[in-house]
Amino acid sequence: MMATLFDPVSLRRTLHQYPELSNHEAQSARTLAAQLRAFGFTPHTEIGGHGIVVEIAGKAAGPTTLLRADFDALPIHERTQCAHASNHEGVMHACGHDGHATALLMVAHTLAQQPPQQGKVLLVFQPAEETGEGAARMCADPCLATQEIDHVYAFHNLPGFAQHHIVVRSGTFACASTGVAIHLRGKTSHAAYPERGISPASAMTEVMTALMQLPEQHHPAFSLVTLVHAQLGEPAFGVSPGDATVMATLRSDDNATFHAMKASLTTSINAIAQHAGLEVSIAWHEPFIAAYNHPDHYAHVVDAAQTLGLSVQTLTEPMRWSEDVAEFLARWPGALFGIGSGEHHPQLHNPDYDFPDAILSTAHDLFCALVDRHHGMAAPSAPQ
Ligand SMILES: [Zn+2]
Incomplete structure (x- = not known):
């Protein structure tokens, strides 16, 4: 051979x-x-x-x-x-x-x-x-x-x-990690009459706050949320926005904590959207345990x-x-x-x-x- x-x-x-x-x-x-x-x-x-x-x-x-x-x-x-x-x-x-x-x-x-x-x-x-x-x-x-x-x-x-x-x-x-993309949908209107539409602006900031506060709620496990992208409406001074997107990456060293973080985030986002009269979708990307x-x-x-x-x-x-x-x-x-x-x-x-x-x-x-x-x-x- x-x-x-x-x-x-x-x-x-x-x-x-x-x-x-x-x-x-x-x-x-x-x-x-x-x-x-x-x-x-x-x-x-x-x-x-x-x-x-x-x-x-x-x-x-x-x-x-x-x-x-x-x-x-x-x-x-x-x-x-x-x-x-x-x-x-x-x-x-x-x-x-x-x-x-x-x-x-x-x-x-x-x-x-x-x-x-x-x-x-x-x-x-x-x-x-x-x-x-x-x-x-x-x-x-x-x-x-x-x-x-x-x-x-x-x-x-x-x-x-x-x-x-x-x-x-x-x-x-x-660590466990996942990307999350949150889309909020309201209704555009003339920027002179924002009350005639449904702007997701306030809800978007609440979603970002909820994301940033998430690790504090899940001590003592290590957990981390990194905001990676956010977009509100379009760059047009005449239009009150109708859509918003927030993207973040979640991490934890413990799988049970990680699942709990995802569940509590979902609950908070749904409550924020409902209170603001917005439609919401939450998509998870590239999940790793x-x-x-x-x-x-x-x-x-x-x-x-x-x-x-x-x-x-x-x-x-x-x-x-x-x-x-x-x-x-x-x-x-x-x-x-x-x-x-x-x-x-x-x-x-x-x-x-x-x-x-x-x-x-x-x-x-x-x-x-x-x-x-x-x-x-x-x-x-x-x-x-
Ligand atoms: Zn590698």
Whole structure:
């Protein structure tokens, strides 16, 4: 048999060069599946969109571990100087999902030669993370829905933290979040006779106040509301407005608190609109639940990292952003951890961001140490 040629850095850069938006990752999925086939696996494709699942079973019975990486990109215009900059105008791997997927391919490459001895490892390549859709869709697919999974692990690279440092937390690692768009509809009138219409102006300010006061009502959990957009009527001096829109993003580190925030906001907005004689609609966008790390899996990550000689940083507060790996972690116990990308590395979603290839091996080594811990890995086979 021919030795498998696999150069992770060049594959990562190829993914980077041809980024694809959430739900459009067909080419990236083909690249990943082709590489998995070259390793000798038979990947399940088109799972929950362009998702891929590889099952690697050991000879003996044992637990099941799911390792997950995402691979979608963002609608950002790349402004790096690198040779592998995006060839897709206005689309960019600005969150490092090209690196996450490549690290998991490296794990596949190792497991092809050193399979788990007991139980089963599932490698999950997930599309549509940025829109919060992919994980739930993959979990709902029979390929995963019928599995009994004991351990789930995933990582995200973290600019602002020292390179190779493992960043983790027991309990919530990343917050729940949702966008909310509130539309108030009254009736326009001549600006000289505002009383002949129904202006949503006062109600709009009450809605904004209700949004800003929401976190105070939900102590002690961490909660945050960010007003992101507001519009009243049209820029016309002769017209008293008939419509208003307010948009905000809600976050919390606790799913129960998060649901309570949404429910109380809905009640307040309906009461405000009713009192003002306005029609109202409330639309929720890009919902993510909180990513919860099981204490046992937090301990496994810390132990495995320390065994590898990696520095571990335990967060006192969760990350404020969201990660839809939370959907896997809500169904099966596990942990999401961070790997530092470098203290001065451009931040996620910056136009000059590029995944640091130096941490590919860190991610691979930690994933493999976790597999070894739960399954035992066969000794490496002789070079082919
Ligand atoms: Zn990301």
